Amino acid sequence: MHTSSIFLETLHHRRQRLAELIDFPAILWSGGSSSRNFPANVFPFRPSSHFLYFGGIPLQNAAIRLESGKLQLFIDDPNPSSTLWHGETPTREEIAANIGADDARPIAELEDYLENAATIPVQDAATSTEQSLLLHRWLLPQQPPQGIDLELAKAIVSLRLTHDAAALVELRKAVAVSVEAHKAGMVVTSTAKLEAEVRAAMEAVIIGYNMTTAYASIVTVHGEFLHNNHYYHSLEPGDLLLADVGAETETGWAADITRTWPVSGKFSSTQRDIYDIVLAAHDACFEKIAPGVEYGEIHLIAATVITEGLVDLGILQGKPEDLVKMDLHALFFPHGIGHLLGLDVHDMEDLGDLAGYEEGRKRSDRFGLSYLRLNRPLRAGMLVTIEPGFYQVPGILNDPKIRDQYEYLINWERLEQFADVRGIRIEDDVLVTESGSEVLTAALPNQANNIEDLLKLPK
Amino acid sequence: MHTSSIFLETLHHRRQRLAELIDFPAILWSGGSSSRNFPANVFPFRPSSHFLYFGGIPLQNAAIRLESGKLQLFIDDPNPSSTLWHGETPTREEIAANIGADDARPIAELEDYLENAATIPVQDAATSTEQSLLLHRWLLPQQPPQGIDLELAKAIVSLRLTHDAAALVELRKAVAVSVEAHKAGMVVTSTAKLEAEVRAAMEAVIIGYNMTTAYASIVTVHGEFLHNNHYYHSLEPGDLLLADVGAETETGWAADITRTWPVSGKFSSTQRDIYDIVLAAHDACFEKIAPGVEYGEIHLIAATVITEGLVDLGILQGKPEDLVKMDLHALFFPHGIGHLLGLDVHDMEDLGDLAGYEEGRKRSDRFGLSYLRLNRPLRAGMLVTIEPGFYQVPGILNDPKIRDQYEYLINWERLEQFADVRGIRIEDDVLVTESGSEVLTAALPNQANNIEDLLKLPK
Structure with missing residues (x-):
C-alpha cells in the first residue's frame, strides 16, 4: 500500500488541477471484475485508468467523487467472509487514509452525492449499467461522452496528456x-x-x-x-x-x-x-x-x-x-x-x-x-x-x-x-x-x- | 485446427446424445471478448464451455444450433481488414468442415432459426444481451435457467457429468x-x-x-x-x-x-x-x-x-x-x-x-x-x-x-x-x-x- 507523502501530494495535486478545469463534481468508478467461463472465475481485475489516475490504487467496486480539489471515497468495508477467504483487507478508513481522501462512505451513500456529477463510463457492463442507472443517462463504454461528461473527459485528457x-x-x-x-x-x-x-x-x-x-x-x-x-x-x-x-x-x-x-x-x-x-x-x-x-x-x-x-x-x-x-x-x-x-x-x-x-x-x-x-x-x-x-x-x-x-x-x-x-x-x-x-x-x-x-x- | 475423425465422431456423438434428451432445438453462443481498460484492449477470449463441448473449437462471436443431432454453425466470414490485421483466418465453410457442421450461415441469419430454441446465457454482457433480445426473455449469466432453458441445462449436465x-x-x-x-x-x-x-x-x-x-x-x-x-x-x-x-x-x-x-x-x-x-x-x-x-x-x-x-x-x-x-x-x-x-x-x-x-x-x-x-x-x-x-x-x-x-x-x-x-x-x-x-x-x-x-x- 502506498502511503508515501510524494504519492499523497501527487494525488492531491492532480485533483487540484482538475478543480481548476471544471466547476462541477466528477465521480469516477473503479469498475468490477469480468467473468470468464463462470461467474466466480474472473479475469484479473483492472480498474478504470481514470480512477487510477486520481485514486492511485487498484480498488474494486469503489468510486471517488472529486469536487473543488476534495476527494470522497465510496467503498464498502470488507465483509467478514471476505476476510475469511481473501485475507485481511484494509478497512474503508484505512484506504481513505492511504489515498488522502477527505471523506469516506459506504458505496450505497453515493446516491446522495450524484447531483450535477459528470463521469466516464468504465468497461465492465455491470458497472457501466450501474453508472447509467444512478446518473439517469446512458453511459456506454463505446459511446463518445457528451455534455458535462465530455467536459470532464477533456479536462482529464489535458491532465493525463503529460506525465508528472x-x-x-x-x-x-x-x-x-x-x-x-x-x-x-x-x-x-x-x-x-x-x-x-x-x-x-x-x-x-x-x-x-x-x-x-x-x-x-x-x-x-x-x-x-x-x-x-x-x-x-x-x-x-x-x-x-x-x-x-x-x-x-x-x-x-x-x-x-x-x-x-x-x-x-x-x-x-x-x-x-x-x-x-x-x-x-x-x-x-x-x-x-x-x-x-x-x-x-x-x-x-x-x-x-x-x-x-x-x-x-x-x-x-x-x-x-x-x-x-x-x-x-x-x-x-x-x-x-x-x-x-x-x-x-x-x-x-x-x-x-x-x-x-x-x-x-x-x-x-x-x-x-x-x-x-x-x-x-x-x-x-x-x-x-x-x-x-x-x-x-x-x-x-x-x-x-x-x-x-x-x-x-x-x-x-x-x-x-x-x-x-x-x-x-x-x-x-x-x-x-x-x-x-x-x-x-x-x-x-x-x-x-x-x-x-x-x-x-x-x- | 482439429480435423481428426475421432474429433468429428466425438462431436457427432455428443449431439446425438443431446438429441436423445431434448426434443427442441438448442442454440449455444460462443460469446465475445471482454474489454479491460479500453475497448480494443481485451482480456484473452474464452468461449462458453457449453459451446466448446458441442462446437469443439474456440470460435469468437459464433453460435451453433443443435437439433435432432444436426449442427448448424452461425458465424461471419472474416472481413478483409481482419485478414489484414489478424492473418489468414479460416472461412465459414472451412470452419464448418472442421467441426462437422451440417449447415453454415452468417450470424445475421440466426434470427430465422430461433423458434422454440433453448439456450444458456454466456458470461459476457454484450452476448447475453444479444441472447435476451433475440429470444425475447431475460438471459442473465447469474440467473438460474427456467423452462426449456432449464431442460436444456439438465440435459447438458447429464452429458458433461462424465467424460468421453x-x-x-x-x-x-x-x-x-x-x-x-x-x-x-x-x-x-x-x-x-x-x-x-x-x-x-x-x-x-x-x-x-x-x-x-x-x-x-x-x-x-x-x-x-x-x-x-x-x-x-x-x-x-x-x-x-x-x-x-x-x-x-x-x-x-x-x-x-x-x-x-x-x-x-x-x-x-x-x-x-x-x-x-x-x-x-x-x-x-x-x-x-x-x-x-x-x-x-x-x-x-x-x-x-x-x-x-x-x-x-x-x-x-x-x-x-x-x-x-x-x-x-x-x-x-x-x-x-x-x-x-x-x-x-x-x-x-x-x-x-x-x-x-x-x-x-x-x-x-x-x-x-x-x-x-x-x-x-x-x-x-x-x-x-x-x-x-x-x-x-x-x-x-x-x-x-x-x-x-x-x-x-x-x-x-x-x-x-x-x-x-x-x-x-x-x-x-x-x-x-x-x-x-x-x-x-x-x-x-x-x-x-x-x-x-x-x-x-x-x-
Missing part, C-alpha cells in the same frame, strides 16, 4: 521490467522451439516482478499480421521473430516495446537491409521529437525514410517524396508511427480520439494516415511510442487491385528477393522533454549487431 | 502440463525471493505449451486465506508455500492441482505432522472413490481423518466422530473436499448447483458442509478433485465467539505450537473408473519426502 514525476517513476518501472523481458526472450530463442516458449520466458519476467502484461503480447514469426495473438508456430532458422510485449505496474502504468530478431541468431543480408531501413526511420523520428513538433510530421518522416530506403534497395521506383504522397510506404508500413502511452497502452483510447487528436482534427481518409492514433503538437511530459515497421502483408501485396495500381512503382521481382522479411517493427517509448526527448527504453539495444550479441548469451 | 475419451485426452494434457508447472515451481523455490517468482516459473510452463491458466493461480505463503490472489509476499525460510495452479488446453479443458511445500526445502516437524494428516485424509478419500459412492461421504471421510489426526496431536479434545458432528473439523478445513472438473475448473458452476447437486438436494446450512460443491453419487467417467486442507484462518480462530464456544474442545496452547502451519492443501484430480478410480495427477508426488527431494533439484 510520480507517473514517470511508475512508467520507468514498467519499462525496466519490459526491457528485462525482451532480453529474456532473446536469450531463450536459441533453445526455444515454439513462439509460445519465447512468450513464456518474456511474460515470466513480468509475472515475477508481480506485474501484468499491459496488453496481449505479440510474439510471432508472422509479424506481417499486425495483431497476431497466436503463439503456436514453430521457430525456423530463417525466421524473424517479432515480439511486442510490455509490462504494467501494480498501479496500472504501462510500457510498450517491440523488438524483432533472427531466430538463427544472425540476420540474413536481406533481413538486415530492411532492418536497417526501419531503424533509420526510427532514429530519424526520435531525433526530431521536441515540444511543439507535430506528431503527424514525425509519422511522415518515418514514411519518407522507409520509402527512401526501399527506393535505394530497388524495391520501389520513383522519387521518394512523390511515393509518400501516393501512400506507397503504407503498403509496407500500414499503421501509424505510434501513440500516447500512460495508464493505457494506447493512452485514453477509451475516449476515442479525444486524447490522440487535437481539438478540431479528424482521422484522415488516406490509407497511409487513417491509422495514425496521435495527431497533436508534442508537449514536454508526453510519452509516446515510436514504432516504424516493414511488413509484407499478403492481404495488401497480393491484392490484384493493388498489384495493378502499383505495377510500375514496385519492382515485384526485386521484392521477391526479400521474402524472408515478413514483418519487422522496432518500438521504443520516448518521453518529450523541454530540450527534446529521452528514450526511456534505451537500455534495450535496437541495433542489429547488438541484438545479435544478446542472442549469443547462454540461456 | 476425447475429453479425457484433453484433460490428461492439461494435467501433464500442470504437473510440470508444479515441479518447476518447487525447483525455483530455493532461489526465489517472492511468491511472484514462483508463480512466474509455474505459469511460464503453461504459457510455453501455448495453454492458459484455468483460473487465477494461488501461489502464497498465506495459504490460510483460501482465495489469496496476491503474490507480493517474500519467501521466508520457515514458510510453507501453497500453490494452486492448473492449466487449460486450447480447447478449454482444465486441470486443478495444489501442492504445499516448505520454502527452506525441509518441513519442520510441526509442519510435517499436519501435512501427514492432510495427506492421510487425501489418501483415505481416494481409496474410497468408486461408482455409486456418495461424494458427500468422501467429504466426511476427510473430515474424520483430519479430526482424528488433530486429536492424536492433542490439538482437538474429544471423540473424533462427535467432533465431526459438531463441525470442529471445519474450523480448520472450512471448504468442501472438492468439485467436478472438466471444461470449467468448477465444472458447470455457471449453472449454479445444477451439476454439483443431485436433483432434489440443497446446500446444507451446516458450516462444515455449506461449501461442499459436489453432492451426488459418483459415476464412472466423472472427474473430481480431492483437496483436503488444514488452515489457521485468523477470521475463524480469533473469533471470540468461536474461542468461547470451543474453549474446551480445542487445546489452544497446543495449537500455538503449530503456528508455522498457516495453510496446507493437497489437491489431486481423480477420475472415477468402473473399478474404482485413477489419479490423473499421480505423476506429481504428494508425499512429504518426495516433495523434499524435488525441492533439492538444481534450478
Whole structure:
C-alpha cells in the first residue's frame, strides 16, 4: 500500500488541477471484475485508468467523487467472509487514509452525492449499467461522452496528456521490467522451439516482478499480421521473430516495446537491409521529437525514410517524396508511427480520439494516415511510442487491385528477393522533454549487431 | 485446427446424445471478448464451455444450433481488414468442415432459426444481451435457467457429468502440463525471493505449451486465506508455500492441482505432522472413490481423518466422530473436499448447483458442509478433485465467539505450537473408473519426502 507523502501530494495535486478545469463534481468508478467461463472465475481485475489516475490504487467496486480539489471515497468495508477467504483487507478508513481522501462512505451513500456529477463510463457492463442507472443517462463504454461528461473527459485528457514525476517513476518501472523481458526472450530463442516458449520466458519476467502484461503480447514469426495473438508456430532458422510485449505496474502504468530478431541468431543480408531501413526511420523520428513538433510530421518522416530506403534497395521506383504522397510506404508500413502511452497502452483510447487528436482534427481518409492514433503538437511530459515497421502483408501485396495500381512503382521481382522479411517493427517509448526527448527504453539495444550479441548469451 | 475423425465422431456423438434428451432445438453462443481498460484492449477470449463441448473449437462471436443431432454453425466470414490485421483466418465453410457442421450461415441469419430454441446465457454482457433480445426473455449469466432453458441445462449436465475419451485426452494434457508447472515451481523455490517468482516459473510452463491458466493461480505463503490472489509476499525460510495452479488446453479443458511445500526445502516437524494428516485424509478419500459412492461421504471421510489426526496431536479434545458432528473439523478445513472438473475448473458452476447437486438436494446450512460443491453419487467417467486442507484462518480462530464456544474442545496452547502451519492443501484430480478410480495427477508426488527431494533439484 502506498502511503508515501510524494504519492499523497501527487494525488492531491492532480485533483487540484482538475478543480481548476471544471466547476462541477466528477465521480469516477473503479469498475468490477469480468467473468470468464463462470461467474466466480474472473479475469484479473483492472480498474478504470481514470480512477487510477486520481485514486492511485487498484480498488474494486469503489468510486471517488472529486469536487473543488476534495476527494470522497465510496467503498464498502470488507465483509467478514471476505476476510475469511481473501485475507485481511484494509478497512474503508484505512484506504481513505492511504489515498488522502477527505471523506469516506459506504458505496450505497453515493446516491446522495450524484447531483450535477459528470463521469466516464468504465468497461465492465455491470458497472457501466450501474453508472447509467444512478446518473439517469446512458453511459456506454463505446459511446463518445457528451455534455458535462465530455467536459470532464477533456479536462482529464489535458491532465493525463503529460506525465508528472510520480507517473514517470511508475512508467520507468514498467519499462525496466519490459526491457528485462525482451532480453529474456532473446536469450531463450536459441533453445526455444515454439513462439509460445519465447512468450513464456518474456511474460515470466513480468509475472515475477508481480506485474501484468499491459496488453496481449505479440510474439510471432508472422509479424506481417499486425495483431497476431497466436503463439503456436514453430521457430525456423530463417525466421524473424517479432515480439511486442510490455509490462504494467501494480498501479496500472504501462510500457510498450517491440523488438524483432533472427531466430538463427544472425540476420540474413536481406533481413538486415530492411532492418536497417526501419531503424533509420526510427532514429530519424526520435531525433526530431521536441515540444511543439507535430506528431503527424514525425509519422511522415518515418514514411519518407522507409520509402527512401526501399527506393535505394530497388524495391520501389520513383522519387521518394512523390511515393509518400501516393501512400506507397503504407503498403509496407500500414499503421501509424505510434501513440500516447500512460495508464493505457494506447493512452485514453477509451475516449476515442479525444486524447490522440487535437481539438478540431479528424482521422484522415488516406490509407497511409487513417491509422495514425496521435495527431497533436508534442508537449514536454508526453510519452509516446515510436514504432516504424516493414511488413509484407499478403492481404495488401497480393491484392490484384493493388498489384495493378502499383505495377510500375514496385519492382515485384526485386521484392521477391526479400521474402524472408515478413514483418519487422522496432518500438521504443520516448518521453518529450523541454530540450527534446529521452528514450526511456534505451537500455534495450535496437541495433542489429547488438541484438545479435544478446542472442549469443547462454540461456 | 482439429480435423481428426475421432474429433468429428466425438462431436457427432455428443449431439446425438443431446438429441436423445431434448426434443427442441438448442442454440449455444460462443460469446465475445471482454474489454479491460479500453475497448480494443481485451482480456484473452474464452468461449462458453457449453459451446466448446458441442462446437469443439474456440470460435469468437459464433453460435451453433443443435437439433435432432444436426449442427448448424452461425458465424461471419472474416472481413478483409481482419485478414489484414489478424492473418489468414479460416472461412465459414472451412470452419464448418472442421467441426462437422451440417449447415453454415452468417450470424445475421440466426434470427430465422430461433423458434422454440433453448439456450444458456454466456458470461459476457454484450452476448447475453444479444441472447435476451433475440429470444425475447431475460438471459442473465447469474440467473438460474427456467423452462426449456432449464431442460436444456439438465440435459447438458447429464452429458458433461462424465467424460468421453476425447475429453479425457484433453484433460490428461492439461494435467501433464500442470504437473510440470508444479515441479518447476518447487525447483525455483530455493532461489526465489517472492511468491511472484514462483508463480512466474509455474505459469511460464503453461504459457510455453501455448495453454492458459484455468483460473487465477494461488501461489502464497498465506495459504490460510483460501482465495489469496496476491503474490507480493517474500519467501521466508520457515514458510510453507501453497500453490494452486492448473492449466487449460486450447480447447478449454482444465486441470486443478495444489501442492504445499516448505520454502527452506525441509518441513519442520510441526509442519510435517499436519501435512501427514492432510495427506492421510487425501489418501483415505481416494481409496474410497468408486461408482455409486456418495461424494458427500468422501467429504466426511476427510473430515474424520483430519479430526482424528488433530486429536492424536492433542490439538482437538474429544471423540473424533462427535467432533465431526459438531463441525470442529471445519474450523480448520472450512471448504468442501472438492468439485467436478472438466471444461470449467468448477465444472458447470455457471449453472449454479445444477451439476454439483443431485436433483432434489440443497446446500446444507451446516458450516462444515455449506461449501461442499459436489453432492451426488459418483459415476464412472466423472472427474473430481480431492483437496483436503488444514488452515489457521485468523477470521475463524480469533473469533471470540468461536474461542468461547470451543474453549474446551480445542487445546489452544497446543495449537500455538503449530503456528508455522498457516495453510496446507493437497489437491489431486481423480477420475472415477468402473473399478474404482485413477489419479490423473499421480505423476506429481504428494508425499512429504518426495516433495523434499524435488525441492533439492538444481534450478
